[in-house]
Amino acid sequence: MQPKINSFFKPPPPPPSSSPVQSSNSPPVLSDGENDDLAIWEKTQHTFVNTYTRRSQIHGNDAEKESSDKRLEKPIPENESSREESGLRGKNLGKKRSYAQFHLELGQSDFLLRTCLICGLKYSPGDEEDEKGHSKFHKNFTLGIKFKGWKNERVVHIPEVEGSRIIMVSDADPVTHRNKVREVLNMMEIELGEGWIYNKLCKVYLFVCSQRIVGCLVAEPINEAFKVLPCSVGERQAGAAAAKQTKSKSSKLQFGELVLQREVVKRGTSKKSSENHTGAVLCEKEPVSAACGIRAIWVTPSNRRIGIATQLLEAVRKSFCMSFVIEKSQLAFSNPSADGQALASNYIGTASFLVYK
Template sequence: MQAKISSFFKPSTTTNQSQLLESIEDIPLFETTKEPEILITYECRRRKPNTDLSRSDENESEEDIGEKAIGSGLADTHVKPVTKGRVLNKKRSYAQMYLEFGQSNFHLQNCSICGLKYARGEEGDEKNHKEFHKNYTHGIPFKGWRNERVVPMNSSHGDRIVLVLNSDPSAQKNKILEVAKMIEGELGLSDGWLLHKLCKVYLYVSAQRIAGCLVAEPIVTAYKVVSSSGIQKVSDCNKTKSDRAVSTVLQFGSVNFRREVIKGVPAGNKIDLNEDYSGSICCEKEAVPACCGVRAIWVTPSNRRKNIATKLLDAARASFCAGYVLEHSQMAISQPTSAGKALASRYSGTESFLVYNSGLNTLMDHW
């Protein structure tokens, strides 16, 4: 048994050891032969400054470029990193635009006609103001649509009135929004107040421009305006009561002061468009039935005094209710200005025209 164990751990042959020693002896301690040298040359060329801003190389710093050169083996004592070049645009003008010497018109100018603010002397602002001023005074350009809803009227100059509804195509509604924005700016209305989904818009087209616009909406009731004669009677009655209650003599010790009352001349029954109709409106308490409410009516400054507003009102009376022509007493006006009061009095033939509250429809969906 012991013989078998010894034979298991005993090296098989001695020849392997001898061969290993011979191979070790053949290896020299020091290498005496030289390997063939391979010369590698690098050609360094300066890159031209890159003027293309779209490339990402422009955003690299000088340190990043130097690190790249070291990593590629190009970093040498005589090689300098390429710096980022910047070429100025020779066509750009660096001249000073304005010189302030205390002049009164240095800031933005406000046009007294169209109300647009612009910088005088600036080519872009001058061009924008000229275009806006022409659209404001003569009307927004309008070449027409393929399918128009034209309201019949008597015209010898080729003018026409076009009716636009909320259900019409978006191209027509965009033109209406452009006109409404100009009307809201002149009348001092908030943006988007003028139009809602029940409105009917009448455009007066003349010489391929929108010379006037009327926005109408359905209403149920309205109120009669108290005429100036009725207001005069109420004021006279109030004066007599106050005169009785308050004495016209002021006494300070032994000195007496007497008040002098100057009575104004009552206005006549004649309606003048140039008359100042500013002030509050007194209405009756009882409401009367009405069908059509004029939310706003507007005519360009260069086309006023040409009965365009009257033609728009006639078109609204004839086409607002299908197959039925409204009476003058069935139309009411909303928030009239001084010119609107004069127009309503002249069109209805009386100072007791109808007005209504347009705030009831302000919560409806807009165009």
């Protein structure tokens, strides 16, 4: 093999010299045929070194050239291109990407969300986490918030219901007590509105039954209130005029040549409907003295109509003032709703109960 390589790199023969005398600078000429030519070519410093070992690391332009060749040979996958782009932006490629679905609420009537008609919570049907959260909240709203009790409870009243008690909490009590009160107030605000139920002067009464808080009353000290008028003369006159005007109207309806006779059906009115409370309250102008104001009262939906609100009012009368028991006539209610008016009139025993601002 070596003779063939040597013959490939064999230089052309030197031109014949006119003089047999050789110069001092030129290399000596040997007369051994093929080996002589190789010796002359080696002395001219034409040496080639061939390396066939593969290097472990490639640096510089060779690395760029080799990586570009590999890219041309193999197609670039999508994850590789995304890694290069994210690497240029300085992101950490070791972490897994997380994706979340967001929704835009632009006033749609039903956009993957349902509103519970009882507890008022919005949730997404089919979503396991949403359904669990709604189930837990719905149970606390309808049955009451779970409550195992405290070591230092201020029990102010023991109702007739077995296994129940009423606890009073003030602003000076420990943080854990106030946090539980805040949790109950959040439930009350769903039906009664936000931002007005509680202040630092209030005392909170919690009705506990079967390790759940099923009712709450918020009371505050007041000095005066106004007596409610059961029915004003103006309302009676207006109602009579409206009834007379209704009777004067014709009972026939005419559409061109077609005449229809209107049939009037009289409905019997019960005693309860005659005493209907519309929510509007008319009071006397002159204030009267009062000792305690019922700021808000609330009972869980599944425990209403069984006397829990009445028991809370009794606990307030007996424990709000340490020195004496408050008379029913000294209790005042803050802007009562229709249900609140019915409760106040039934508990006080008259429609002329007290209200305050």
